Amino acid sequence: MADRAGQRRIPEATVARLPIYYRALLETAEAGVSTISSERLATLAGVNAAKVRKDLSYLGSYGTRGVGYEVDHLVHEISRELGLTQDWPVVIVGIGNLGHALANYRGFGARGFRVAALVDADPGKVERKVAGLQVDGLDDLADVVAARDVSIGIIATPASAAQEVADRLVEAGVRSILNFAPAVVSVPDGVSLRKVDLAIELQILSFYQSRQADLGAAAQPAVREAQG
Amino acid sequence: MADRAGQRRIPEATVARLPIYYRALLETAEAGVSTISSERLATLAGVNAAKVRKDLSYLGSYGTRGVGYEVDHLVHEISRELGLTQDWPVVIVGIGNLGHALANYRGFGARGFRVAALVDADPGKVERKVAGLQVDGLDDLADVVAARDVSIGIIATPASAAQEVADRLVEAGVRSILNFAPAVVSVPDGVSLRKVDLAIELQILSFYQSRQADLGAAAQPAVREAQG
DNA sequence: AGCACTTTGTGACCTTGTGCACAAGCTCGG
DNA sequence: CCGAGCTTGTGCACAAGGTCACAAAGTGCT
Numbered sequence: 001m002a003d004r005a006g007q008r009r010i011p012e013a014t015v016a017r018l019p020i021y022y023r024a025l026l027e028t029a030e031a032g033v034s035t036i037s038s039e040r041l042a043t044l045a046g047v048n049a050a051k052v053r054k055d056l057s058y059l060g061s062y063g064t065r066g067v068g069y070e071v072d073h074l075v076h077e078i079s080r081e082l083g084l085t086q087d088w089p090v091v092i093v094g095i096g097n098l099g100h101a102l103a104n105y106r107g108f109g110a111r112g113f114r115v116a117a118l119v120d121a122d123p124g125k126v127e128r129k130v131a132g133l134q135v136d137g138l139d140d141l142a143d144v145v146a147a148r149d150v151s152i153g154i155i156a157t158p159a160s161a162a163q164e165v166a167d168r169l170v171e172a173g174v175r176s177i178l179n180f181a182p183a184v185v186s187v188p189d190g191v192s193l194r195k196v197d198l199a200i201e202l203q204i205l206s207f208y209q210s211r212q213a214d215l216g217a218a219a220q221p222a223v224r225e226a227q228g
Numbered sequence: 229m230a231d232r233a234g235q236r237r238i239p240e241a242t243v244a245r246l247p248i249y250y251r252a253l254l255e256t257a258e259a260g261v262s263t264i265s266s267e268r269l270a271t272l273a274g275v276n277a278a279k280v281r282k283d284l285s286y287l288g289s290y291g292t293r294g295v296g297y298e299v300d301h302l303v304h305e306i307s308r309e310l311g312l313t314q315d316w317p318v319v320i321v322g323i324g325n326l327g328h329a330l331a332n333y334r335g336f337g338a339r340g341f342r343v344a345a346l347v348d349a350d351p352g353k354v355e356r357k358v359a360g361l362q363v364d365g366l367d368d369l370a371d372v373v374a375a376r377d378v379s380i381g382i383i384a385t386p387a388s389a390a391q392e393v394a395d396r397l398v399e400a401g402v403r404s405i406l407n408f409a410p411a412v413v414s415v416p417d418g419v420s421l422r423k424v425d426l427a428i429e430l431q432i433l434s435f436y437q438s439r440q441a442d443l444g445a446a447a448q449p450a451v452r453e454a455q456g
Numbered sequence: 457a458g459c460a461c462t463t464t465g466t467g468a469c470c471t472t473g474t475g476c477a478c479a480a481g482c483t484c485g486g
Numbered sequence: 487c488c489g490a491g492c493t494t495g496t497g498c499a500c501a502a503g504g505t506c507a508c509a510a511a512g513t514g515c516t
Contacts, residue, residue, distance in 0.1 A: 011472070011473070012472085012473095013472080013473060013474090014473095015432055015435050015436075016428070016432055018431070018435070019425075019427065019428040019431040019432065020412065020428065022431070023410065023411075023427075024412070037492090037493065037494090038493075038494070039493085044412065045412060046412040046413075046414055048474085048475075049493095050474080050475055050476070050477090050496095051473095051474070051475080053493090053494060053495060053496085054473095054474085054475095054495080054496080056494095056495095057494085057495055057496075061494085061495075063493075063494050063495080064481085064482065064483090064493080064494075065480070065481045065482045065483090065492080065493050065494040065495080066481070066482035066483055066484095066491080066492045066493050066494080067482065067483070067492080067493070067494085068492095068493065068494085069494090081435065082431050082434055082435045082438070083434040083435055083437065083438030083439075084431065084434060086438075088430070088434055088437075090430070097328075097329040097332045097333060098329050098333070100325075100329065101325040101326050101328065101329035102426070104325045105325060105326070105426065107410065107427065108426075108427075111427060111430075111431065112434070113427075113430050113434075151437060152430065152433055152434075152437070175437055175440060176433035176434070176436070176437045177433075178426075178429050178430065178433060182251065182335065184248065184252070184272065184273060184274040185274075186274055190440070192433050192436045192437065194429050194432060194433060196424050196426070196429060197247075198330070198333065198336075198406075198424070199247065199251075199335065199336075199339060199341075200244070200247040200248065201406050201422050201424060202316070202318070202339075202341050202380065202406065203246070203247040203250070203310050203312065203339065204243055204244055204247065204422060205380055205404035205405075205406060205420050205422060206310055206311040206312060206316055206340070206341075206380075206404070207243050207246070207309065207310045207311055208243075208404070208420045209311065209316075209379060209380070209403055209404045209420065210310070210311030210314075211311075212403060212418070239502070239503070240502085240503095241502080241503060241504090242503095265462090265463065265464090266463075266464070267463085276504085276505075277463095278466095278504080278505060278506070278507090279503095279504070279505080281463090281464060281465060281466085282465080282466080282503095282504085282505095284464095284465090285464085285465055285466075289464085289465070291463080291464050291465080292463085292464075292511085292512065292513095293462080293463050293464040293465080293510070293511040293512045293513090294461080294462045294463050294464080294511065294512035294513050294514095295462080295463070295464085295512065295513070296462095296463065296464085297464090457516100458515105458516090459514100459515090459516090460513105460514095460515085460516105461512105461513085461514090461515100462511100462512080462513075462514105463510105463511090463512080463513100464509105464510085464511080464512090465508105465509095465510080465511100466507100466508090466509090466510100467506105467507095467508095467509100468505105468506085468507090469504100469505085469506085469507105470503100470504080470505080470506100471502100471503085471504075471505095472501100472502080472503075472504090473500100473501080473502075473503095474499105474500080474501075474502090475498100475499090475500085475501100476497105476498085476499085476500100477496100477497095477498095478495105478496090478497095479494105479495095479496090479497100480493105480494085480495080480496100481492100481493090481494080481495095482491105482492085482493085482494090483490105483491090483492080483493105484489105484490090484491090484492105485488105485489095485490090486487100486488090486489095
């Protein structure tokens with residue numbers, strides 16, 4: 001039972017894995033399977049079974065010993081925990097290459113996320129339609145956020161604009177930001193910020209690959225389950 | 229001095245931050261500043277100073293007490309450590325929305341990474357030119373990888389194709405893979421795998437935002453420096 | 457040279473996360 | 487109703503990472 005008072009604390013590492021379990025469970029349900037063991041779920045999620053059990057135990061005791069977890073029930077609990085039972089309108093700021101791709105990304109709306117607005121600073125892009133949505137000007141950001149009840153902002157601008165856009169998003173009341181710009185962005189307490197940086201990922205890969213080359217055929221701990 | 233035998237081990241968490249320092253240092257050098265303190269670098273990188281010092285100390289003792297670090301020297305050492313002194317030809321597999329955007333991403337080649345090939349399974353896309361490069365068929369992957377000495381593979385296909393593409397990349401000799409597809413992919417030991425997953429990032433944000441809402445105005449540890 | 461001041465490098469400690477191993481608990485067959 | 491066979495839930499030990507605080511080592515002024 002989801003204890004109410006005190007609200008059990010779920011470790012950050014676990015939170016990062018819940019979406020992976022969630023996806024695996026949806027696929028399992030799709031396949032018509034109604035029960036799943038931690039072992040099986042672990043395989044699907046690419047982790048080990050003990051971790052799955054411990055992670056799931058933070059949500060409550062939803063398994064049955066000797067049997068496993070009921071897929072539908074788990075899906076329900078995880079989606080509740082992740083807040084996927086509600087709608088999350090998203091604004092994408094910066095409609096360049098990446099912004100375009102994100103705007104057109106199917107499976108965005110899939111899990112309750114919906115691109116509600118597109119914003120760009122370039123007047124040449126404003127009014128244009130992208131992925132069926134009209135692009136608004138950066139100066140209208142606050143209005144758009146308020147009018148469409150946007151709760152998540154995605155920064156897809158060049159690095160130089162990232163911090164200012166973040167500031168404007170926060171000012172407009174957005175409490176969750178996903179930054180794709182290759183720049184360090186800081187936000188006040190109470191605002192969640194995550195980043196996705198292609199260049200950094202490549203450089204990390206480069207590091208390990210160089211190492212491997214240096215070492216010749218020596219053993220090297222492969223990088224797995226990165227970024228999680 | 230980079231001790232040779234044994235090769236000091238650099239913690240994974242540190243490796244993930246080196247690219248951030250690197251970028252900050254390049255900007256600092258650009259601005260004509262020749263010396264930087266751990267405090268300043270920490271601010272630019274969005275971490276704390278002790279962490280910067282400890283991270284840098286894994287590379288060697290490159291600072292001068294009472295003064296700071298020489299920017300150019302640090303840039304050089306970090307780029308050597310990350311393997312950025314060499315060229316890394318990259319193949320992008322899956323030329324859909326995202327693949328397109330990645331192929332056109334400037335600042336890709338910036339740090340030694342170069343899009344050397346584009347591959348797609350759809351015969352309709354093959355031969356077409358994207359970002360100045362001709363798209364090759366998936367069956368030619370091995371040839372292309374060998375001919376252009378590709379060392380890093382980027383998976384930008386739908387989830388359903390991800391594992392097979394990964395297998396083919398590995399088979400073709402690619403030892404570093406960056407997976408953008410929303411699927412768990414597994415690779416053999418000795419191959420590095422990192423993933424970037426938009427849906428997961430959004431779901432994590434969703435979790436914390438739901439929490440915040442539940443708690444009303446209660447204190448909540450903001451999510452920072454995610455994914456690092 | 458001496459002294460005040462700055463900044464690095466690191467040892468000690470704490471927090472978080474992981475993995476193992478096993479008791480507890482459930483099902484099912486006989 | 488009992489025992490065999492699974493599978494969960496978790497206590498514990500350990501590994502990894504982060505933070506603090508301070509000695510060591512440099513600079514520059516007088």
